[in-house]
Amino acid sequence: MSAPLVRLAVVPPRRLAVARILAVLATLATVGIVLALSGRDPLLLGRLILRSTVGSRFGLEDLALFMTPLLLTGASVWNGVRVNLWNIGAEGQFYAGATAASAIGLFVPLPGALMLPVMALAGVLAGAAWIALPAVARAWLSVSEIITTLLLNFVASLLVYYLATGPWADHVTNALASTERLRILIPAVWGAVHWGFVVALVVVVVLGVVLARSRFGYETAICGANPDAARYAGIAAAPLLCTVMLVSGGLAGLAGMIEVAGTVHRLQGGIANNYGYLGIVVALLARGSAVALIPAAALMALILDTGIVLQTAQISASAVLAITGGLMAAIAVADELAAYVRVKL
Amino acid sequence: MPETMFAPGEPPFLKLSGIGKVFPGVIANEDVSIDFRRGEIHALLGENGAGKSTLMNVVTGLYQPDSGEMILDGYGVEFAGPPAAIAAGIGMVHQHFKLVPRFTVAENLALGWNETPGWVAPGAIEAKARALSERFGLAIRADARIDSLSAGEQQRVEILRVLSRGAKMLILDEPTAVLSPVEVASLFDALRRFRDGGGAVVIITHKLDEVMAVADRCSVLRAGRLVGTHRITDVTPALLVGEMIGRPVDLPASYPRARPAPGPDAPAAMVLEAVSVRDEAGVTRLDAVSLVLRAGEVLGIAGVTGNGQPELAGVMTGLVAPFSGRVLLGGAPAPGADPGAFAAAGVGHVPEDRLRSALAPSLGVAENAVLREYRVKPVGGRLAYNAGAARRFAEALAVAANVRLASPTAPIRGLSGGNQQRLVLAREGRIATSVLVASYPARGLDIGAIAAMRERLAAARDGGVAVVLVSEDLDEILALSDRIAVLTAGRLMGVMERAEARRDVIGRLMSGRAADAEIAA
Ligand SMILES: Nc1ncnc2c1ncn2[C@@H]1O[C@H](COP(=O)(O)OP(=O)(O)OP(=O)(O)O)[C@@H](O)[C@H]1O
Ligand SMILES: [Mg+2]
Numbered sequence: 001m002s003a004p005l006v007r008l009a010v011v012p013p014r015r016l017a018v019a020r021i022l023a024v025l026a027t028l029a030t031v032g033i034v035l036a037l038s039g040r041d042p043l044l045l046g047r048l049i050l051r052s053t054v055g056s057r058f059g060l061e062d063l064a065l066f067m068t069p070l071l072l073t074g075a076s077v078w079n080g081v082r083v084n085l086w087n088i089g090a091e092g093q094f095y096a097g098a099t100a101a102s103a104i105g106l107f108v109p110l111p112g113a114l115m116l117p118v119m120a121l122a123g124v125l126a127g128a129a130w131i132a133l134p135a136v137a138r139a140w141l142s143v144s145e146i147i148t149t150l151l152l153n154f155v156a157s158l159l160v161y162y163l164a165t166g167p168w169a170d171h172v173t174n175a176l177a178s179t180e181r182l183r184i185l186i187p188a189v190w191g192a193v194h195w196g197f198v199v200a201l202v203v204v205v206v207l208g209v210v211l212a213r214s215r216f217g218y219e220t221a222i223c224g225a226n227p228d229a230a231r232y233a234g235i236a237a238a239p240l241l242c243t244v245m246l247v248s249g250g251l252a253g254l255a256g257m258i259e260v261a262g263t264v265h266r267l268q269g270g271i272a273n274n275y276g277y278l279g280i281v282v283a284l285l286a287r288g289s290a291v292a293l294i295p296a297a298a299l300m301a302l303i304l305d306t307g308i309v310l311q312t313a314q315i316s317a318s319a320v321l322a323i324t325g326g327l328m329a330a331i332a333v334a335d336e337l338a339a340y341v342r343v344k345l
Numbered sequence: 346m347p348e349t350m351f352a353p354g355e356p357p358f359l360k361l362s363g364i365g366k367v368f369p370g371v372i373a374n375e376d377v378s379i380d381f382r383r384g385e386i387h388a389l390l391g392e393n394g395a396g397k398s399t400l401m402n403v404v405t406g407l408y409q410p411d412s413g414e415m416i417l418d419g420y421g422v423e424f425a426g427p428p429a430a431i432a433a434g435i436g437m438v439h440q441h442f443k444l445v446p447r448f449t450v451a452e453n454l455a456l457g458w459n460e461t462p463g464w465v466a467p468g469a470i471e472a473k474a475r476a477l478s479e480r481f482g483l484a485i486r487a488d489a490r491i492d493s494l495s496a497g498e499q500q501r502v503e504i505l506r507v508l509s510r511g512a513k514m515l516i517l518d519e520p521t522a523v524l525s526p527v528e529v530a531s532l533f534d535a536l537r538r539f540r541d542g543g544g545a546v547v548i549i550t551h552k553l554d555e556v557m558a559v560a561d562r563c564s565v566l567r568a569g570r571l572v573g574t575h576r577i578t579d580v581t582p583a584l585l586v587g588e589m590i591g592r593p594v595d596l597p598a599s600y601p602r603a604r605p606a607p608g609p610d611a612p613a614a615m616v617l618e619a620v621s622v623r624d625e626a627g628v629t630r631l632d633a634v635s636l637v638l639r640a641g642e643v644l645g646i647a648g649v650t651g652n653g654q655p656e657l658a659g660v661m662t663g664l665v666a667p668f669s670g671r672v673l674l675g676g677a678p679a680p681g682a683d684p685g686a687f688a689a690a691g692v693g694h695v696p697e698d699r700l701r702s703a704l705a706p707s708l709g710v711a712e713n714a715v716l717r718e719y720r721v722k723p724v725g726g727r728l729a730y731n732a733g734a735a736r737r738f739a740e741a742l743a744v745a746a747n748v749r750l751a752s753p754t755a756p757i758r759g760l761s762g763g764n765q766q767r768l769v770l771a772r773e774g775r776i777a778t779s780v781l782v783a784s785y786p787a788r789g790l791d792i793g794a795i796a797a798m799r800e801r802l803a804a805a806r807d808g809g810v811a812v813v814l815v816s817e818d819l820d821e822i823l824a825l826s827d828r829i830a831v832l833t834a835g836r837l838m839g840v841m842e843r844a845e846a847r848r849d850v851i852g853r854l855m856s857g858r859a860a861d862a863e864i865a866a
Pocket of ligand 1: 368369371372373391392393394395396397398399400758759760761762763764789791
């Protein structure tokens with residue numbers, strides 16, 4: 001008998017992985033062709049990119065440094081999407097976390113051993129505080145969180161510019177539009193890579209495990225899938241939704257703290273570097289699974305790094321955006337195609 | 346083969362030949378061959394999960410068949426999607442209506458239709474809608490918003506939508522499940538008119554009396570395969586049940602009890618004291634209802650749909666807070682709107698619209714199965730949730746509900762309508778230790794499952810549960826109830842003992858004041 005095409009309702013992870021690898025390769029091929037058409041040597045550039053990313057120790061270190069914030073902002077967005085909440089404000093919460101951590105690091109005299117934990121706590125709390133108003137408005141008043149979280153990004157970004165160039169500006173060197181160097185930094189674990197990378201990995205895995213094994217995870221899943229059924233089951237949705245958003249804010253705030261205390265070492269304007277928005281891409285790539293945030297963040301880090309390499313080769317920085325967009329489109333198509341199988345009757 | 350018994354003067358409008366459709370782990374249809382003819386109402390019968398909806402989704406292009414072919418007017422056809430099927434003259438009215446609630450009837454009719462002009466004037470499309478309504482003899486109010494219409498009126502709009510696109514074949518999936526008897530009669534009149542004008546009709550239903558009343562021929566599916574096609578004059582309901590289920594099923598006219606029914610001084614599981622409910626617009630939906638639910642009895646709530654049933658069920662299960670009056674649960678005043686507290690006190694609830702309010706369709710069968718018991722061992726505790734235990738729970742529940750699961754982790758929307766219903770019934774039966782409120786529990790169930798459901802309600806009654814049965818089906822109410830209350834325009838028109846209940850009296854109470862129902866505010 002013939003083997004007809006059937007669309008699967010649930011796609012096995014292995015099929016999805018293969019389809020996505022093909023999508024990445026297809027995107028790479030497209031980028032190569034475009035480069036060749038514009039008179040560049042794609043092989044030469046490719047070798048350059050490989051050498052400066054996965055092909056060398058420094059490249060790998062860079063990747064890990066890019067991955068660290070992306071893991072956490074990705075987790076921040078993913079945690080909301082799971083429940084049908086769209087946190088577009090990870091960027092702002094990132095800034096809030098970085099600012100609070102810097103304030104502790106710069107102005108609060110603490111014994112060395114306490115410094116980093118307190119900074120991390122401050123970062124988490126500040127991220128959560130930055131989303132608190134949108135969270136309450138969404139949970140109890142049904143105000144769309146998309147607009148409110150987005151708008152607060154601009155507030156946070158401008159606030160950091162103001163602090164870094166104004167009251168907190170570094171008056172010692174007076175040269176940089178940034179604060180002084182923090183006195184205590186996150187220790188390194190491997191070259192330039194610091195413990196923040198490990199913490200981010202652990203946080204992502206723990207988040208996935210906790211949501212799968214906890215009553216909180218189950219109840220929030222029901223709220224996200226059908227609020228009426230949640231009410232019927234006696235689940236009070238508003239506090240849960242609020243908590244989910246606060247956790248999202250805390251994750252993005254932690255990303256900000258780790259970035260400032262581990263990678264950048266001082267608070268400066270633009271420190272969030274779009275990590276909050278790229279977190280949306282990471283979360284969408286990861287779909288239903290928390291662990292999938294890790295490869296998704298790695299891929300996004302690779303693209304960012306590639307952009308920098310291309311820039312050194314005098315190719316516009318917008319190339320990163322184009323590649324990201326192309327990749328998202330290719331992956332969306334791949335996900336859809338992966339659902340089709342030939343079955344034997 | 347029965348087909349050869351008829352002299353087919355002209356080729357059938359649509360001929361299915363060896364249609365097969367598989368889902369992972371499930372063969373939904375296998376080698377199904379049926380002729381659908383012009384000028385004929387064809388009933389499609391079968392147990393829950395037999396593959397009726399799937400077959401019609403194949404015919405309307407929603408699914409692609411995996412084998413077999415469709416021959417339309419003598420030519421082989423393939424439909425890439427529902428628009429292609431509609432272009433070929435095949436339209437379907439689904440059980441869950443697909444109308445835009447905030448649009449008016451006229452706007453819904455104009456929506457997505459090639460003949461709708463680019464610039465729409467309300468007057469013009471309303472005139473058009475009225476013209477359509479007259480042409481097909483289906484009464485509608487062109488300027489009314491969809492969300493203000495009853496289920497029967499919405500269904501008429503759906504049918505008009507399909508007919509206005511020039512359908513020559515009309516498919517209806519369980520169209521009578523949500524209709525009152527009057528609405529059913531008017532639907533059947535419309536179907537007969539369409540048939541007499543040369544249209545082909547396919548109707549999926551579990552109600553055999555309707556099949557005998559309206560169909561010309563019928564086909565029976567079982568486990569995805571065609572068992573037979575018959576002329577209605579050649580069969581009896583009993584014969585059809587035998588073909589559908591493989592054994593005779595009869596629905597008894599009463600469910601005798603070992604002990605006599607509890608009297609007025611029996612312990613009260615729940616008491617309603619002059620409970621009134623208003624909707625958001627301030628209209629009174631439930632008007633000073635006082636009731637005592639006695640442990641160990643079935644209280645039937647008769648009445649035409651839309652007379653306060655959802656509000657009454659809501660008040661009894663904590664979904665709706667009374668506007669005035671109070672609810673006593675196990676002797677103590679119940680908290681206002683707190684469904685969790687009611688469930689914890691042993692109140693189970695099979696709501697009217699299960700898919701929308703009692704299930705999370707995109708989540709797995711396991712997550713849905715434990716919706717009432719995830720707070721306790723073995724599935725969960727104060728903080729934990731054990732997915733493995735939830736899967737085992739779901740498998741056990743499916744066995745109890747007589748549902749075959751391909752996988753407990755697959756989304757529950759993949760189950761047939763009737764099987765979703767069976768699971769909700771079993772789930773609610775488990776937690777209802779004190780009160781079980783069942784709204785239209787027979788909706789969407791096949792006759793075997795109805796028999797099982799009734800036995801389950803009778804067993805709950807014998808176990809000391811106060812059962813509230815909300816239904817439009819007087820036979821069902823009379824068979825099971827110890828006392829019968831009639832709900833009309835939000836008011837209780839009297840509560841009578843089963844022994845004193847007379848069909849004509851109930852009927853009169855049900856319709857008696859229906860006329861002033863809307864003025865209750
Ligand atoms: N989208 C789907 N994915 C997976 N399985 C499906 C899907 N749709 C239907 N099925 C399976 O196909 C079988 C037939 O389902 P179908 O809905 O056609 O039954 P039905 O005869 O309409 O039953 P009911 O009377 O309960 O509505 C069932 O076992 C069902 O679980
Ligand atoms: Mg069905």
